[in-house]
Amino acid sequence: MKFLRMRPGYGEQLIAEGDVDLAEDEERLVAEFRRQLEQGMWAAIPVKNESGRREAEMVRAFEDIPRTTDRVIFFPRAAGGAR
Amino acid sequence: MIFALAVTAIVVLALLWEVLRPAIGRRIDILRANRARRADGEGLPGYDPGRERRAEQRARELLKSCVNDEEWEMYRDLGFIRVWGGESGDAEAVLSRDLRGAPYAYLVYPHRPIVAYLPQTGRLLNEYCVEFPDETRPYGSSRLPDSDDVLAKWMALKGDERRLISEANMHLPGRQIDPKMLQRDIWRLGRWERERLERAARRHVVGPAD
Numbered sequence: 001m002k003f004l005r006m007r008p009g010y011g012e013q014l015i016a017e018g019d020v021d022l023a024e025d026e027e028r029l030v031a032e033f034r035r036q037l038e039q040g041m042w043a044a045i046p047v048k049n050e051s052g053r054r055e056a057e058m059v060r061a062f063e064d065i066p067r068t069t070d071r072v073i074f075f076p077r078a079a080g081g082a083r
Numbered sequence: 084m085i086f087a088l089a090v091t092a093i094v095v096l097a098l099l100w101e102v103l104r105p106a107i108g109r110r111i112d113i114l115r116a117n118r119a120r121r122a123d124g125e126g127l128p129g130y131d132p133g134r135e136r137r138a139e140q141r142a143r144e145l146l147k148s149c150v151n152d153e154e155w156e157m158y159r160d161l162g163f164i165r166v167w168g169g170e171s172g173d174a175e176a177v178l179s180r181d182l183r184g185a186p187y188a189y190l191v192y193p194h195r196p197i198v199a200y201l202p203q204t205g206r207l208l209n210e211y212c213v214e215f216p217d218e219t220r221p222y223g224s225s226r227l228p229d230s231d232d233v234l235a236k237w238m239a240l241k242g243d244e245r246r247l248i249s250e251a252n253m254h255l256p257g258r259q260i261d262p263k264m265l266q267r268d269i270w271r272l273g274r275w276e277r278e279r280l281e282r283a284a285r286r287h288v289v290g291p292a293d
Contacts, residue, residue, distance in 0.1 A: 004145070006215075006231040009134055009222030011141025040218070044238040046149045054151045055170075058242035073145075075227070075235040080252035081196065081212030 001065075003032055005041065005074040012073070020067050033062045033072070041074040134222065142230035150237055153279065161271055164191045164233060166240045168199065190268060191236045193229035196259050197251065205269050207256035211248055 003016040016032040018025030036043065037060075044056045045065060059065050065072060147155045154164050168187040187208065190198040199208040215235045216225040227235065239247040256262050 006142070006145075006217075006227050006235065007138075007221050008217050008224045008226050008228070009138050011138040011228055011231065012145050042235075042239065044242050046238075054149060056149070056238035056241040058239065058246070073149075073234075073238065075231070075238070076215040076217045076225075078213045078215055078235075078239060078247055078250040080250060081214045 001029060001069060002071045003029065003036070003074065004071055005036065006076070015074070030062045033065075036074045040077050042077045044073050044075070045069050046071065046073070131222075135228070138228045139230060142228035142234070146230040146234045146237075149234055154237070156279070157272070157275065158230075158233060161268065161275060162192070163268060164237060165189070165202075165272060166191055166237060168240075168244065170241060170244070189240060190265065191233055191240070192260075193232045194226070196254070197236060197240070198256065198260060198265055200265070200269065202269075205266060207262060207265055210254045210256055210258050210260065211251035212254065212259065213247065213251035 001018060001020050002014060004012040005015045007013050015036070016029055018029050020026045020029065033043065043059045045059055047055050047057055047066075047069075049055050059072070146158065150158075150164065154166075158164050166189045168189060185201060185203065187199055188202050189211075190200065192198075194214075196210040196212045198210055200206060201208065213236070215227055215232060217227065218225055226232075236247070256265065
């Protein structure tokens with residue numbers, strides 16, 4: 001599983017990678033996931049529905065990520081724009 | 084004669100020095116300050132158009148790998164993506180109650196408000212002004228590359244439409260985007276979809292003969 005983070009001036013950055021079936025890796029990924037959310041990031045996973053259409057799901061906890069997911073994308077949380 | 088010319092030249096140089104000295108002094112002060120900031124590791128790195136282009140290129144690849152083929156082609160050809168509303172699995176779609184079930188969609192532009200509209204009639208509904216500012220400002224800017232901004236909006240609308248819309252500032256159409264431009268984009272989208280369907284139909288007809 002890869003954690004990618006969108007960054008200004010950079011595009012996406014690989015911030016963590018690991019095998020969720022290995023306890024040590026999973027622990028590291030959980031810690032990184034929490035750290036990103038604490039920094040105000042939102043997390044989304046690209047998915048495919050039954051008809052093969054690409055969709056996205058927002059995840060708020062590491063436990064919500066299906067174990068087969070290959071990438072989680074973090075991006076800054078939304079804020080209201082120009083008033 | 085030579086003596087007089089030399090004296091005149093000295094006087095002219097002295098006057099020039101007096102006139103230019105403040106400007107030169109200021110310039111030297113700025114250069115010293117910049118050098119000191121660089122030595123301290125402070126200050127913003129200069130704008131690097133190459134870095135911004137590489138960032139956008141990476142963002143485009145990520146967008147392409149996440150959205151559906153027709154959405155990617157729509158963005159590539161038209162500069163925006165249409166996302167259907169009410170698809171994020173909410174028990175009650177964000178706008179459906181007001182629209183009595185009529186299908187609605189959003190036009191998603193990079194770094195511009197999301198625009199809700201009715202595809203059946205082309206009627207514009209609302210502008211939703213929303214940003215994804217990265218306050219860590221890794222290169223002095225909090226602004227994501229264009230395609231990352233589009234992907235963030237796409238994922239948030241697909242994944243949790245209600246949450247995204249509730250974070251946005253809602254305005255009537257025309258606040259930031261010219262309604263004429265929006266109507267033109269809706270028309271362009273319709274034409275683009277017809278042409279795409281025609282191409283697909285031609286391929287379907289030609290296909291079996293290959």
